[in-house]
Amino acid sequence: MLWLLPLVLLLTYLLYRARALPQRPWAGVWLWRKGLGRGRRRPRTDLRLFLLLLAGGALVLALEDPPLLPPPLALVVDASASMAADEGGRTRLDLAKERARSLLERAPEAVLVRAGATPSLLGQGAGVRLVPALMGLEAGNEGADLEAALALARSLLPHGAVVLVSDAPPPPGLNGYLGVGSPRENLGIVRVAPGFLALGNSAPRPLTARLEAGGRTYTLEVPARGYRGLELPTPVFQARLLGKDALALDDRAGFAWRRVGVWAPGHPALVRLLRLLDALPGDEVGMEIGIPEAPPRRPTLFFAPRGLGEGRVLALRPHPALEDLPLLGERLPVLPPPKGWEKVAEDEGGRGLLYALGESLYLPPLDFLKDRPYFPALVYNFLRPYREVKSGLLLPEETLLPTPKESFLPRAGGSRVGFLLLALLALLLEALLWARRKGA
Known part of the structure; x- marks a missing residue:
């Protein structure tokens, strides 16, 4: 809406000048003004025009409702295993820290919650004091309970703007969301059972996996965005994927029995x-x-x-x-x-x-x-x-590497009422002054 501001000011000025009283070319007035023009004089301030321009600008700013101060921030950072996926030499969590840091530094009050298998509070107070805790975050949980983490953040700072930083799509009800990550190709072990394992593929095309288990090497094709099972000769085993992909945390898994x-x-x-x-x-x-x-x-x-x-x-x-x-x-x-x-x-x-x-x-x-x-x-x-x-198991959706949605930031207003009152005050002053001059 701020693009309306110069248009409103220009239109107010032009309409005001168009409605000004017509000047009559009297000889005495003309000679007097010509004489004044030869000397120095201060330009005459048009108070009425100033008040009209002030009212118009304040009305436009009231429609925009810009924030007076950054709002309190309830920041939730996803620390599940998929946030450790490689993104051109950096991890998704590295990108998340970089984008969240500027928000946290500006927040006058903030809480920082780590979203893992169980949510945990990392700190509460002025946002700039929580930056070291943010930068020290590490990813690796088998999954993230985002709903529980968001509920914890809301309970700790009910009046704050809730912002999620994640590679997963945002749940409804957020004030802000920073999506990190891009589509990547990844293979991982998603399930183990006695003498059985299953692989998952995050890529939009079939990938060939090379797997070592029980001293033997297996080669199998995993369908696009799907899974492939493999039966093994022994019920107890340790397995690892050979080669490099986007996520290393799901490349090793095993199955064993214990006595209960x-x-x-x-x-x-x-x-x-x-x-x-x-x-x-x-x-x-x-x-x-x-x-x-x-x-x-x-x-x-x-x-x-x-x-x-x-x-x-x-x-x-x-x-x-x-x-x-x-x-x-x-x-x-x-x-x-x-x-x-x-x-x-x-x-x-x-x-x-x-x-x-x-x-x-x-x-x-x-x-x-x-x-x-x-x-x-x-x-x-x-x-x-x-x-x-x-x-060594993660949730299957971690291996498939979630794809984030479009980011959006909190919309924090708070100045609309002030600008409306300013516009009303300017119009009242203009009306009083003009009525007094007409009466004189």
Whole structure:
């Protein structure tokens, strides 16, 4: 809107001059003015014109609403692994620091939040004092919870302008966004499992990956912006990608097993099964006989002490421990219902045959289950998340390298009311002075 300022001032001046009183060529006045022109005199100030120009300029500035001072700043910087991607010899995070520094230095009050897997506050106070914390940031988290980081920043500085610096697209509700990064070609390991891994490709074209795992080298083509799986001969492995790409943090990954500490009663069936699964006595997970009376303090398998008749499983909800188990149509004991638990298996009458609360399960009596062919698989599935050790993995979207959107800065006003009052005051003074002169 500032481009209107010279036009408004020029138009005001021309209209004012066009409406000036016509001059009459009287001989005495002409001779008097000619005589004045031979000497020195100060030009006459036109106060009315000055007030009209002041009012017009103030109205244009009120429409523009320029900021009087930089606003308080709630700055959130993405520190996920993709921000370590190479951008012509510098990382995306280096570019982010450079662009965010000028904003931070001008802020009279600021908070600085690091967006990683868990958001963290790096500092609060005058913006210039937070610059060292900004410049010391490092990227590397497997992902960034941007929503949680933005919520933390808003809670710490509710009246501040919230600005996100990231390579990911901005969520709604931001006052400002600085997008960093450009499309880059990257290959990375995005998933590992026993004897299996998957690769991701960020490029808009297929790329050929060379991979070393278990002492062998593999070559495979990964589709554009997609994934490719690879089965390995051994369940436990360490793998690394050969060659150089935009991001080094996703080039190594591995899979291994560990022994889980299990607290369990001394039932012979459980003792034999836990020995086969190489479990240790411990307190990481639990197995108990009884009806759950309170939320368990650790993931636990509860075995009902008794059943209330039997029912056939006609409805089964997903649960990780029940994955691939042939339970539909199976006849199971009806369980005494625990308070606050959700049914995951029901019979035709809606009676609960299996219950779950988070990762914990409430199952039929142990003496009923111990001879069922699916019982070892059930216990294996329950322990599997705690036995698996996956190293070097990032979230798949980090390997695919997000592409930022167009940047925008906070729009901070605050001067509109002042300029409107100035324009009104100038017009009132002009009206009073002109009315007084007309009356005289």
